[in-house]
Amino acid sequence: MLRVQGKAVHQCDSGWVPVFVDQEQSISLMSVGFLLEKPDEAVVWRGPKKNALIKQFVSDVAWGQLDYLVVDTPPGTSDEHMAVVDAMRPYSPLGALVVTTPQAVSVGDVRRELTFCKKVGLRVIGVVENMSGFVCPHCAECTNVFSRGGGEELARHAGVPFLGSVPLDPTLTRSLEEGRDFIRGFPKSPAFPALSCIAQKILNEAPVGLS
């Protein structure tokens, strides 16, 4: 998505140098993908090895001065998630941003994710509902492909903030497929105001320079 495939991670005195996404070096990135010899290789690692690498990604990368560190995890409540929580705890993380799709089956899974956060003492910043309705580009009618409102109901039920819904948007996929800047390329996309509003809510909670 960020057009960084094939880039290499280098070593410096203070650790691994992360990969920079843009010329201004405003976004840096670390991923196990950079450490594999072949990009199609499967990371067939058991828990302990993964946990060790997650710790290294926090402690052994020369992140420098960061405003925000975002850890993107797969769904679930397993080794990886516990390893991330353990590795971040000394840095007092702001919390978890929990993303669901609207239908009952997903909401059920994500409810378990919220129980996990509670169990491990991780604050929940809020819930986001993704793939929330689809506005047909041909006739402008909206269809709730995956039902609707499950995320908001989940947040209310769990007593955590609901941050907003992001609609299904083919232009978002297109910009990711073509490596185009979504903000500059598709300012009229229906997903744009949705994402922007959610981002603003999070930024309001944690302004740069305050934490």
Add this chain to the structure above:
Amino acid sequence: MLRVQGKAVHQCDSGWVPVFVDQEQSISLMSVGFLLEKPDEAVVWRGPKKNALIKQFVSDVAWGQLDYLVVDTPPGTSDEHMAVVDAMRPYSPLGALVVTTPQAVSVGDVRRELTFCKKVGLRVIGVVENMSGFVCPHCAECTNVFSRGGGEELARHAGVPFLGSVPLDPTLTRSLEEGRDFIRGFPKSPAFPALSCIAQKILNEAPVGLS
């Protein structure tokens, strides 16, 4: 999805009795969900504990005479996947059915899944492309919400069969949300012929009573 929440698993002389989905007892089911005291509980288990339970689900459940055993796994190439492959190996499984969505980011992940299958010696039955286009129920125009054709290209590239594409279909979600029988309730849904054709291809390879 199968309306079995809250059902209990009992013990008999030959092991755990699985939960039956229908009156005719034609579909039986086992899930960690049946063993939890509260349905919202998070299964915060490390690898070894999960691996042990996966083995038990194969060996300690009184499955009886089965035509097919389907193991539904989350995406990834980690402890759970290795545990399933190890537990099934003595029974010569037919292989892995690999599902992707069309966009490049998913196809990249699923390519690693195929590498995993190769590494562990698991045959790939084929690739299915899910969420492949959306036919607007208002104007009947088709939009490729998540791009299109990624699954077919992946299968060709990996030299494995491509079994078909399943479109995004709000009636499929609706039937799952409402616990209705999709086959009987929505025979005109665009997802129905797609799913039926894929199922038939798999059944042709492994007719009941032959394996």
